[in-house]
Amino acid sequence: MSGTLVSPLLRHLNAADRGRIEDITRAVGLFREDEIPVALEVFDDAVGVGPRADPSRVATGGDPYIALGAEIDGALAGWICWGPTPCTLGTYDLYWMAVDPALQGGGIGTALILEMERRLAGQARLIVVETAGRPDYAATRRFYEARGYRAVATIPDFYGPGDDQVVYVKGRER
Ligand SMILES: CC(C)(COP(=O)(O)OP(=O)(O)OC[C@H]1O[C@@H](n2cnc3c(N)ncnc32)[C@H](O)[C@@H]1OP(=O)(O)O)[C@@H](O)C(=O)NCCC(=O)NCCS
Incomplete structure (x- = not known):
């Protein structure tokens, strides 16, 4: 929709x-x-x-x-x-x-x-969201990015082989 x-x-x-x-x-x-x-x-x-x-x-x-x-x-x-x-x-x-x-x-x-x-x-002070780096999560990552969340870390293979974790944060900048 x-x-x-x-x-x-x-x-x-x-x-x-x-x-x-x-x-x-x-x-x-x-x-x-x-x-x-x-x-x-x-x-x-x-x-x-x-x-x-x-x-x-x-x-x-x-x-x-x-x-x-x-x-x-x-x-x-x-x-x-x-x-x-x-x-x-x-x-x-x-x-x-x-x-x-x-x-x-x-x-x-x-x-x-x-x-x-x-x-x-x-x-x-900080809001943290963890999500997946897989292609089927691309729209989800765009959703967070468009709302001011910054990808600050990736943990390769976190959820499974080839299934990375991407950590987003929003908050007071250092
Ligand atoms: C991510 C999610 C919560 C966003 O909710 P939503 O009601 O679809 O989002 P909104 O309508 O407020 O915002 C739409 C934006 O989100 C993004 N988006 C993410 N998934 C989308 C979808 N399935 N359809 C349309 N837009 C989507 C688009 O970039 C869109 O950007 P735009 O506003 O520039 O067009 C929802 O799509 C969802 O439940 N996704 C699957 C579950 C999920 O990923 N949960 C988060 C796990 S960490």
């Missing part, structure tokens, strides 16, 4: 959204099947039911994982999850994002990433 911009409603995700989030994440067709449970672990942590969820941190206004969904006409069309990177000062990871393939290119991913950045303003 490239060219047609939509205005999604952004809202916090909750445990009841898990099935739809799983469907969207699988439907994008980029992630290996063994990556789907990892995405759902991140989701579970963010909605407070996963093994790493820490309700005390949430209760004290600490720094939990956050998962936001984008709704179009009352249905979830995409999601994003971010959180503080352990053992860092002011570094945050964009842990996962995905948009329903039928609705990609319509501005939903941009709305989600801008909302993450808005919420992290004044709090995050």
Whole structure:
């Protein structure tokens, strides 16, 4: 749907959204099947039911994982999850994002990433995103680059033979 911009409603995700989030994440067709449970672990942590969820941190206004969904006409069309990177000062990871393939290119991913950045303003020194260097991730890399993320490192063969990891950052320049 490239060219047609939509205005999604952004809202916090909750445990009841898990099935739809799983469907969207699988439907994008980029992630290996063994990556789907990892995405759902991140989701579970963010909605407070996963093994790493820490309700005390949430209760004290600490720094939990956050998962936001984008709704179009009352249905979830995409999601994003971010959180503080352990053992860092002011570094945050964009842990996962995905948009329903039928609705990609319509501005939903941009709305989600801008909302993450808005919420992290004044709090995050650095936002880090790790993605793949494979040709089928070219559109994903373009998406991050067009939104001001800089590729600062590549780890050859990280995800598998010939499947590099590219690390993008956005934040205060040194
Ligand atoms: C990457 C992704 C989250 C972007 O969301 P989106 O809603 O398609 O993005 P937007 O519509 O806001 O932005 C479109 C831009 O993203 C890029 N893009 C990435 N994937 C695209 C796709 N399938 N269709 C159209 N544009 C895409 C284009 O460069 C486009 O640039 P333009 O605005 O200059 O035309 C989404 O395409 C997606 O879920 N991709 C598969 C999963 C994925 O790669 N997740 C990130 C893993 S690290």
